Amino acid sequence: MEELRAKYLQQISEAADEIALEELRVRALGKKGEVTQQMRQLGAMSPDERRSFGPALNKLKDELATALAAKKIALSDAALDARLKGEWLDVTLPSRARRIGTVHPVSQVTEEVTAIFAEMGFTVEQGPRIETEWYNFDALNIPDHHPARAEMDTFYLCRENDDQPLRVLRTHTSPVQIRAMEKIGAPLRIICPGGVYRADYDHTHTPMFHQVEGLALDTDISMANLKWVLIEFTKAFFEVESVDLRFRASHFPFTEPSAEVDIRCSWDDGKLKLGEGDDWLEILGCGMVHPKVIAAGGIDPEVYQGFAFGVGIDRIAMLKYGMPDLRAFFEGDVRWLRHFGFAPLDVPTIHGGLSR
Numbered sequence: 001m002e003e004l005r006a007k008y009l010q011q012i013s014e015a016a017d018e019i020a021l022e023e024l025r026v027r028a029l030g031k032k033g034e035v036t037q038q039m040r041q042l043g044a045m046s047p048d049e050r051r052s053f054g055p056a057l058n059k060l061k062d063e064l065a066t067a068l069a070a071k072k073i074a075l076s077d078a079a080l081d082a083r084l085k086g087e088w089l090d091v092t093l094p095s096r097a098r099r100i101g102t103v104h105p106v107s108q109v110t111e112e113v114t115a116i117f118a119e120m121g122f123t124v125e126q127g128p129r130i131e132t133e134w135y136n137f138d139a140l141n142i143p144d145h146h147p148a149r150a151e152m153d154t155f156y157l158c159r160e161n162d163d164q165p166l167r168v169l170r171t172h173t174s175p176v177q178i179r180a181m182e183k184i185g186a187p188l189r190i191i192c193p194g195g196v197y198r199a200d201y202d203h204t205h206t207p208m209f210h211q212v213e214g215l216a217l218d219t220d221i222s223m224a225n226l227k228w229v230l231i232e233f234t235k236a237f238f239e240v241e242s243v244d245l246r247f248r249a250s251h252f253p254f255t256e257p258s259a260e261v262d263i264r265c266s267w268d269d270g271k272l273k274l275g276e277g278d279d280w281l282e283i284l285g286c287g288m289v290h291p292k293v294i295a296a297g298g299i300d301p302e303v304y305q306g307f308a309f310g311v312g313i314d315r316i317a318m319l320k321y322g323m324p325d326l327r328a329f330f331e332g333d334v335r336w337l338r339h340f341g342f343a344p345l346d347v348p349t350i351h352g353g354l355s356r
């Protein structure tokens with residue numbers, strides 16, 4: 001009995017799979033199994049023999065049955081583990097490739113412009129879209145009753161009483177010039193991209209649009225630096241070797257002298273094309289910062305001078321990507337966004353390519 005017990009316990013512990021285990025069970029405890037055979041012989045024994053063999057045999061039978069059951073569970077657990085390992089599947093993966101939306105051309109172009117100016121050492125500043133009259137007008141040398149205030153088609157915010165400062169939706173990004181001077185002092189080299197507002201509406205004007213302001217102040221800055229920066233910027237932005245720009249003498253209260261810059265283009269068949277044709281599209285205003293503006297920013301205009309510019313982001317986006325109507329930019333038509341939008345993970349850089 002002891003031999004049977006040792007043999008079967010050993011074989012059970014070594015059984016490789018459930019089939020081998022079942023064979024063992026049949027061989028030990030099946031109808032013709034070795035232990036069963038022993039049980040049968042009990043009948044031929046004397047009562048005394050039976051009394052000592054019977055319980056011992058029963059105990060052996062129970063012991064083997066328990067060992068078989070335990071091994072069976074262990075084997076099926078191991079089999080399940082192996083199957084789970086083999087059938088591994090990432091259920092979080094999407095079953096179908098899915099578009100997660102596109103980057104709006106205004107965001108794309110803002111990134112492109114930022115990448116170009118970053119390369120020239122300009123950092124990015126921001127200012128609020130709701131501005132006080134002081135920042136939007138007065139500090140920029142546009143006093144009360146100056147015609148420029150009316151020209152800008154300003155949206156004014158309601159006031160509860162006359163003691164509150166008058167607030168406007170900023171009509172340009174130029175107020176950030178003042179905020180940047182207050183925050184950084186001189187010398188300084190910043191750009192500020194952002195939304196601006198004017199009551200105006202046609203295919204190149206929307207009541208909300210975007211500009212990028214630029215401001216550089218130092219002790220030795222001239223109009224020549226301004227021109228170079230703008231020409232380099234325009235070539236980099238449009239990704240061309242040369243551009244046809246027209247610096248037109250103009251007037252802004254906050255710069256002296258001032259210029260507006262137009263770029264040569266054509267409007268054939270409602271398609272806007274760059275660098276050819278007899279049309280000019282105004283893309284920016286610029287000039288040497290007026291001494292009064294530098295003083296309003298808390299900087300000594302006897303020591304520092306500089307240039308400023310304001311580029312229409314939407315305008316240059318239309319030109320670069322051939323979008324004829326600015327109004328479509330802000331209508332939120334998903335078909336337009338799919339068509340003109342950009343892949344979400346392509347961040348524009350000078351070296352990696354602006355608009356791949």
Ligand code: PHE
Nearest residue numbers: 172174285286287308309310
């Ligand atoms: N703020 C001007 C505009 O909105 C543009 C500009 C900016 C002109 C800076 C000169 C210098 O039209």
